[in-house]
Amino acid sequence: MGDRSFLTWPFFEARHRALAEKLSAFAAERVEPLAHDETDPDGLTRTFATLLARAGHLDWAVPDGAHDVRALCLARETLAYRSGLADFAFAMQGLGTGPIVLFGTDAQKAKWLGPVRNGAALGAFALSEPEGGSDVAAMRMTAVRDGDFWRLDGRKTWISNGGIAGQYVVFARTGEAPGAKGLSAFVVPAQAPGLTIEARIAVSAPHPLATLKFEDCRVGADALLGKPGDGFKIAMSTLDVFRSTVGAAALGFARRALDEAVAFSKSRETFGAKLADMQLTQAALAEAATDIDAAALLVYRAAWAKDTGAARVTREASMAKFFATEMAQRVVDRAVQIHGGQGVVAGAVVERLYREVRALRIYEGATEIQKLVIAGQVLGS
Numbered sequence: 001m002g003d004r005s006f007l008t009w010p011f012f013e014a015r016h017r018a019l020a021e022k023l024s025a026f027a028a029e030r031v032e033p034l035a036h037d038e039t040d041p042d043g044l045t046r047t048f049a050t051l052l053a054r055a056g057h058l059d060w061a062v063p064d065g066a067h068d069v070r071a072l073c074l075a076r077e078t079l080a081y082r083s084g085l086a087d088f089a090f091a092m093q094g095l096g097t098g099p100i101v102l103f104g105t106d107a108q109k110a111k112w113l114g115p116v117r118n119g120a121a122l123g124a125f126a127l128s129e130p131e132g133g134s135d136v137a138a139m140r141m142t143a144v145r146d147g148d149f150w151r152l153d154g155r156k157t158w159i160s161n162g163g164i165a166g167q168y169v170v171f172a173r174t175g176e177a178p179g180a181k182g183l184s185a186f187v188v189p190a191q192a193p194g195l196t197i198e199a200r201i202a203v204s205a206p207h208p209l210a211t212l213k214f215e216d217c218r219v220g221a222d223a224l225l226g227k228p229g230d231g232f233k234i235a236m237s238t239l240d241v242f243r244s245t246v247g248a249a250a251l252g253f254a255r256r257a258l259d260e261a262v263a264f265s266k267s268r269e270t271f272g273a274k275l276a277d278m279q280l281t282q283a284a285l286a287e288a289a290t291d292i293d294a295a296a297l298l299v300y301r302a303a304w305a306k307d308t309g310a311a312r313v314t315r316e317a318s319m320a321k322f323f324a325t326e327m328a329q330r331v332v333d334r335a336v337q338i339h340g341g342q343g344v345v346a347g348a349v350v351e352r353l354y355r356e357v358r359a360l361r362i363y364e365g366a367t368e369i370q371k372l373v374i375a376g377q378v379l380g381s
Helices: 014-034 041-054 069-082 084-095 098-103 106-117 231-267 279-307 314-344 349-361 367-379
Strands: 123-126 142-146 149-160 167-173 183-189 195-200 209-220
Touching (some): 014 041, 069 279, 084 123, 084 349, 098 167, 098 231, 149 167, 279 314
Antiparallel strands (some): 142 149
């Protein structure tokens, strides 16, 4: 991995620097050799989860206590530098258990966290629906109390790890109040009767993704996280932890793209000179390096603020996610341009990055939603 000078910034403590070095060595040795394989995303996701668990790295994604958001960000950046799917495997073990870590009872934590932490099961976070992704308050899926059970009916889509997860944290309307105040969260095992995988979704950068159908799906009363009506709070609190980590993944993609562009420009000769000697190339590299540093400052400020006691980091996390993901798209695009025709050859590192980076501007709140959130914070609404 290229520039590591950011690790000297005052956002980090000794444990973060140690984690970054350990995980960087792990990723170079165990992740990089598998990074180009796109033939079996389901199997490779499981493989990466197992490798991360055996090395102890999933302890950061599924902690016993509070999340260390700086550690989560460093892990995602380091893994994304090598493989988008390895980053995905780590992130989903965290996001899929985040509501349980934050709001679960001791019994729920004992039941659900261990298998995900040790790589025996994959977690998933089921929030989006076919009729609305960003508009959580418009959720249509329902959960109705029926004696000792809850009956879930509806659909969820764009669900990462859909089809291979062992458990899903599912959000549904229980009707305690209109809109966002009438939602609740449940832990649903994959084998629950009435839960089926309606469709698998193929995307440009392959990873496990599916639409889930719940039809008279019954779960016990102990599946409820928190209290009825707590669903929106649980979802937003979880995203408050993990949203800035999406920016960190974007940093990993951007740093790899810049390193690939620098190496190529130093070796490529055109018009009698190295590409790196041309001022337009130098300008593109300078803009990329500056973009990356600016994004890193926003990402790690948000993570530091959360770790040091801020109750909410809505503004900081939204700024980090918005700026870093848009930045990464620009940096990767410049890297492809510097590579010329070789940049769009299937299997080239920058070609893979070009496909991987695009989704980050959409999931966990699209760029446009982040702008609205930030504006709301600025306007005091």
